[in-house]
Amino acid sequence: xxxxxxxxxxxxxxxxxxxxxxxxxxxxxxxxxxxxxxxxxxxxxxxxxxxxxxxxxxxxxxxxxxxxxxxxxxxxxxxxxxxxxxxxxxxxxxxxxxxxxxxxxxxxxxxxxxxxxxxxxxxxxxxxxxxxxxxxxxxxxxxxxxxxxxxxxxxxxxxxxxxxxxxxxxxxxxxxxxxxxxxxxxxxxxx
Amino acid sequence: xxxxxxxxxxxxxxxxxxxxxxxxxxxxxxxxxxxxxxxxxxxxxxxxxxxxxxxxxxxxxxxxxxxxxxxxxxxxxxxxxxxxxxxxxxxxxxxxxxxxxxxxxxxxxxxxxxxxxxxxxxxxxxxxxxxxxxxxxxxxxxxxxxxxxxxxxxxxxxxxxxxxxxxxxxxxxxxxxxxxxxxxxxxxxxxxxxxxxxxxxxxxxxxxxxxxxxxxxxxxxxxxxxxxxxxxxxxxxxxxxxxxxxxxxxxxxxxxxxxxxxxxxxxxxxxxxxxxxxxxxxxxxxxxxxxxxxxxxxxxxxxxxxxxxxxxxxxxxxxxxxxxxxxxxxxxxxxxxxxxxxxxxxxxxxxxxxxxxxxxxxxxxxxxxxxxxxxxxxxxxxxxxxxxxxxxxxxxxxxxxxxxxxxxxxxxxxxxxxxxxxxxxxxxxxxxxxxxxxxxxxxxxxxxxxxxxxxxxxxxxxxxxxxxxxxxxxxxxxxxxxxxxxxxxxxxxxxxxxxxxxxxxxxxxxxxxxxxxxxxxxxxxxxxxxxxxxxxxxxxxxxxxxxxxxxxxxxxxxxxxxxxxxxxxxxxxxxxxxxxxxxxxxxxxxxxxxxxxxxxxxxxxxxxxxxxxxxxxxxxxxxxxxxxxxxxxxxxxxxxxxxxxxxxxxxxxxxxxxxxxxxxxxxxxxxxxxxxxxxxxxxx
Numbered sequence: 057x058x059x060x061x062x063x064x065x066x067x068x069x070x071x072x073x074x075x076x077x078x079x080x081x082x083x084x085x086x087x088x089x090x091x092x093x094x095x096x097x098x099x100x101x102x103x104x105x106x107x108x109x110x111x112x113x114x115x116x117x118x119x120x121x122x123x124x125x126x127x128x129x130x131x132x133x134x135x136x137x138x139x140x141x142x143x144x145x146x147x148x149x150x151x152x153x154x155x156x157x158x159x160x161x162x163x164x165x166x167x168x169x170x171x172x173x174x175x176x177x178x179x180x181x182x183x184x185x186x187x188x189x190x191x192x193x194x195x196x197x198x199x200x201x202x203x204x205x206x207x208x209x210x211x212x213x214x215x216x217x218x219x220x221x222x223x224x225x226x227x228x229x230x231x232x233x234x235x236x237x238x239x240x241x242x243x244x245x246x247x
Numbered sequence: 248x249x250x251x252x253x254x255x256x257x258x259x260x261x262x263x264x265x266x267x268x269x270x271x272x273x274x275x276x277x278x279x280x281x282x283x284x285x286x287x288x289x290x291x292x293x294x295x296x297x298x299x300x301x302x303x304x305x306x307x308x309x310x311x312x313x314x315x316x317x318x319x320x321x322x323x324x325x326x327x328x329x330x331x332x333x334x335x336x337x338x339x340x341x342x343x344x345x346x347x348x349x350x351x352x353x354x355x356x357x358x359x360x361x362x363x364x365x366x367x368x369x370x371x372x373x374x375x376x377x378x379x380x381x382x383x384x385x386x387x388x389x390x391x392x393x394x395x396x397x398x399x400x401x402x403x404x405x406x407x408x409x410x411x412x413x414x415x416x417x418x419x420x421x422x423x424x425x426x427x428x429x430x431x432x433x434x435x436x437x438x439x440x441x442x443x444x445x446x447x448x449x450x451x452x453x454x455x456x457x458x459x460x461x462x463x464x465x466x467x468x469x470x471x472x473x474x475x476x477x478x479x480x481x482x483x484x485x486x487x488x489x490x491x492x493x494x495x496x497x498x499x500x501x502x503x504x505x506x507x508x509x510x511x512x513x514x515x516x517x518x519x520x521x522x523x524x525x526x527x528x529x530x531x532x533x534x535x536x537x538x539x540x541x542x543x544x545x546x547x548x549x550x551x552x553x554x555x556x557x558x559x560x561x562x563x564x565x566x567x568x569x570x571x572x573x574x575x576x577x578x579x580x581x582x583x584x585x586x587x588x589x590x591x592x593x594x595x596x597x598x599x600x601x602x603x604x605x606x607x608x609x610x611x612x613x614x615x616x617x618x619x620x621x622x623x624x625x626x627x628x629x630x631x632x633x634x635x636x637x638x639x640x641x642x643x644x645x646x647x648x649x650x651x652x653x654x655x656x657x658x659x660x661x662x663x664x665x666x667x668x669x670x671x672x673x674x675x676x677x678x679x680x681x682x683x684x685x686x687x688x689x690x691x692x693x694x695x696x697x698x699x700x701x702x703x704x705x706x707x708x709x710x711x712x713x714x715x716x717x718x719x720x721x722x723x724x725x726x727x728x729x730x731x732x733x734x735x736x737x738x739x740x741x742x743x744x745x746x747x748x749x750x751x752x753x754x755x756x757x758x759x760x761x762x763x764x765x766x767x768x769x770x771x772x773x774x775x776x777x778x779x780x781x782x783x784x785x786x787x788x789x790x791x792x793x794x795x796x797x798x799x800x801x802x803x804x805x806x807x808x809x810x811x812x813x814x815x816x817x818x819x820x821x822x823x824x825x826x827x828x829x830x831x832x833x834x835x836x837x838x839x840x841x842x843x844x845x846x847x848x849x850x851x852x853x854x855x856x857x858x859x860x861x862x863x864x865x866x867x868x869x870x871x872x873x874x875x876x877x878x879x880x881x882x883x884x885x886x887x888x889x890x891x892x893x894x895x896x897x898x899x900x901x902x903x904x905x906x907x908x909x910x911x912x913x914x915x916x917x918x919x920x921x922x923x924x925x926x927x928x929x930x931x
Contacts, residue, residue, distance in 0.1 A: 098304070101293055105293040109297075109301065125364065145293060218304070237298070241298040245504060
């Protein structure tokens with residue numbers, strides 16, 4: 057329907073009053089289900105915001121970057137559950153005088169290419185991959201088992217909210233310092 | 248702001264023609280508005296939130312496929328707090344209708360018969376019920392007094408319903424199921440909540456909650472609530488079942504690095520109208536009394552949990568619970584002290600071991616109100632000692648796990664140490680399906696209702712005026728009821744939108760409760776006056792089996808429409824053991840649980856502000872209660888004006904003016920009425 061006839065239709069029905077709206081709502085109910093923007097991705101929107109937040113509370117050694125003013129690269133290995141949200145969230149952000157970049161990668165990253173590495177599922181591959189990573193990379197994954205496999209920060213859904221647990225030992229042995237502020241919010245910390 | 252239907256909209260012109268046009272124009276205006284209210288969750292807004300704020304956003308519609316439940320070798324179903332809110336259920340028994348395979352039949356306004364896989368009764372004797380780990384199963388008559396299990400419905404985080412035996416972990420009396428009611432952590436109930444409303448059946452209710460804390464490691468909440476409801480429909484106009492409650496409580500949570508400490512408590516005072524039979528040796532011998540039972544009580548519980556390392560933790564929990572029941576035919580004060588210890592540890596070769604110890608002591612004081620109903624002795628101390636160990640062995644990592652365990656228990660009612668062993672096998676061939684099988688031995692311990700209880704029934708007056716009674720005398724030799732359960736389950740995710748849960752079971756029972764003749768009629772002179780007595784006793788004379796199938800599919804056609812269904816089939820076959828003198832209890836037990844139960848429910852978010860929930864249920868006849876099959880439905884519409892205020896209207900049992908669901912009260916069957924209430928909720 058073109059805009060002209062749409063507004064004509066609108067005008068004709070403007071006086072129809074509230075009952076029409078109620079009637080329409082009922083008809084929609086019977087014949088169709090109106091949708092709103094899906095909430096399904098909210099989980100990953102929140103996780104995106106967490107990823108950005110993590111960069112603010114982690115201290116990387118300078119050796120973790122290619123050149124002194126390299127951006128902080130958040131790499132997504134394999135399947136990308138974040139979509140455009142992550143890009144929107146990090147757009148224009150500057151942390152510690154560094155820009156933030158989002159990089160989608162298919163293979164384990166080259167040295168110094170990633171400062172944050174998000175590893176989604178499947179778990180089996182993650183367990184095999186973690187020990188082979190260079191130092192200076194903050195590894196983020198999902199589920200308590202991610203920490204057992206040597207990951208540093210794991211997202212955990214608890215009470216329908218996104219929480220995270222941290223493995224301080226793993227981070228320290230990779231040369232990363234996690235600030236106390238981040239650890240305070242963590243659900244549990246493995247030392 | 249552009250006025251556009253969201254991409255996913257099904258109200259498109261192409262699909263629905265002219266109706267769609269109507270939808271498009273009329274619905275889009277509120278939709279566009281709703282989106283502007285939802286700004287808190289746009290990427291731009293999210294990036295400015297602190298870590299703490301991010302941790303508070305609810306991200307999963309709680310109903311999302313229960314991931315943990317998906318990989319459990321039990322027939323578990325999780326009713327979430329959101330499910331309860333959307334159902335419009337105003338109390339715990341009504342909320343239990345949301346779980347497949349749970350038979351909930353309302354007897355009157357304050358009485359329910361609840362059962363899982365058969366054995367429905369007003370005490371739910373073969374199901375263990377816990378609230379935050381506190382057992383509300385009483386050894387008085389063995390079972391749960393549903394009329395005093397109230398809490399602020401908004402505080403419930405979830406109700407885990409396990410169909411089938413759960414004795415190894417959960418303790419005795421979890422023969423046919425476990426109902427585990429879990430309230431929210433106080434950090435998830437911050438701020439103020441006020442709600443109030445009323446209708447024809449729920450005549451009036453008000454709830455108040457406030458939560459605070461230091462924003463870091465300490466949080467708390469306090470609540471107060473009250474309601475007045477009933478009566479249901481009585482063909483004889485004896486509207487006895489009015490019900491009033493006043494209740495308050497608190498919860499505090501501390502969280503340190505490795506330690507969590509919780510302290511919580513409740514206090515309640517109730518009047519619940521009951522119709523009870525009262526028998527005495529003196530005239531008028533037998534009468535039905537309609538009066539209010541005075542019910543009061545409270546509890547306080549502390550729990551400390553320490554995480555020793557990943558996968559290893561210990562927990563100690565202790566509580567005190569007091570219940571006081573004062574009815575027209577008997578009265579009881581019971582004080583329960585309970586302490587439990589639990590440890591979980593990870594061992595080599597993919598083993599996760601849990602073990603625990605528990606002790607419970609109940610000093611009881613029963614008062615004689617009518618001579619025909621007495622506990623002898625009337626002051627006693629019941630106790631329960633338990634120990635359990637369970638090992639979950641990962642045979643093939645992430646794919647095949649075997650869980651072996653047993654409980655050992657000892658009560659004041661028997662001289663033996665009883666065992667409740669179980670073996671469960673879980674196979675997850677891939678991430679989309681689960682197959683599990685279990686063998687479990689479970690038992691119901693004897694109770695005061697069998698061991699110390701004397702119940703008189705008036706039969707008739709003989710020709711010369713001597714009264715003729717029958718009496719169930721205490722049976723100190725009553726043995727635990729025994730059950731061997733065999734279960735097989737399958738769960739499957741079909742794509743992202745369809746989830747199916749299928750369970751079959753075969754349970755064999757022996758030593759089940761029976762009502763036996765215990766001798767021939769004689770003339771008893773004490774207590775006076777002299778009377779003819781037919782002696783009887785509660786014994787363990789029934790045995791048999793149940794078998795059944797439960798199917799629970801869930802389908803999400805769109806992001807904001809959820810359809811759930813469930814069908815349960817139950818076949819019970821119980822009879823007398825060869826030497827039993829049972830008077831005919833088996834057909835009543837068999838005929839008091841429905842053979843078929845069907846539920847279909849739809850939950851739709853019409854917009855960000857408007858939610859509509861519809862439920863239909865069919866329950867087959869209960870010949871043991873003379874209740875015919877019925878179908879009825881519930882509906883609720885919730886309208887969120889803004890972030891703080893929600894108005895909802897809920898209707899229950901809408902398909903007929905009233906229908907009976909269960910017998911149980913003296914007199915004609917009580918009809919459960921069509922009811923409607925409105926509720927206003929304000930949160931801040």
